[in-house]
Amino acid sequence: MKKFIICAICAICGLTASAQSQAKFGHVNTQEIIQAMPEFNTARTEIENLTKQYEADLKMMQDELQKKGEAFEKDQATLPDNIKQRRQQELEQMYQKIQQSYQDNQQALQKAQQDKMQAITTKVLDAIKKVGTEGGYVYIMEMGAGIPYISTTLSTDVTAQVKAKLGLK
Template sequence: MKKVILMALLLVPMSIFAQKFGHFDSSAIIQLMPEYTTAQTEIQQLQAQYENDLKRMQDELKKKSEEYEKEKANLLDNVRQRRETELQDLYNRIQQSYQDNQKSLQETSQQKMQAISDKMLGVIKQIGTEGGYVYIMDVSAGIPYISTTLSTDVTADIKQKLGLK
């Protein structure tokens, strides 16, 4: 009985050393994915559309402000107040549109990146299961140190499973 316990105690530390660890660079992988390129293009197009809409609204505000300044001296008080309120409302709409556009861009970007991350995560889990890895860590996530001698770089494996070069 003592021999069995002694043998178990000796084998447990050896089994710890037999564990496999992997690492990869997600930023190098994501930038090669066609989904990433498509997402970036769509986000840039959306941003350009928002910028054009805001520019159009700003041009309208500028035009109305200039017209108001020219006519201001000749306007009745109630008309002048109404025009000032209209200009203020237009300015507020521009500010609100800018905030809404920024929020929309951020949400769109997060949704697209989440889909890309989910696809990569599925491949990482598959590689981890097939390769018998205990951990596969992302070096671009800010991990202070990963031993490249004790950990296997699986970046190429992930690229291959994703069909990337």
């Protein structure tokens, strides 16, 4: 009876060990993947171009404000009070319009960047899920997520496989 219990315990321990050894874990560097994607470079270029356009528009508005401000200062002494007040109000409205444009541009840039990165991130996550499903992985962990330690001997780097799924080198 003792031999039977010892054999049963050994068999259970062996099954547990073999089940654990079959579990596959992977790790991936999504930053490396995203930076290798042509969509990322295109998105970055589009955002940079949009930023330059917004900056040029604001510069043009600021230049116009400065010209009108200088003209007002030059003519201020000779203007009647009602025209002086109206021009001061115009200058204030132009300044407020510039401030509002700057805020609107910042929000538009942020939204454009989020939209473009969301599409890229979704594509990468879909590829990771496919690699995980096809490879029988229990878990694929992000390497750059501030994880203090990932065992590279017990975990497989699937970055190259995900890149291959996306058609990247």
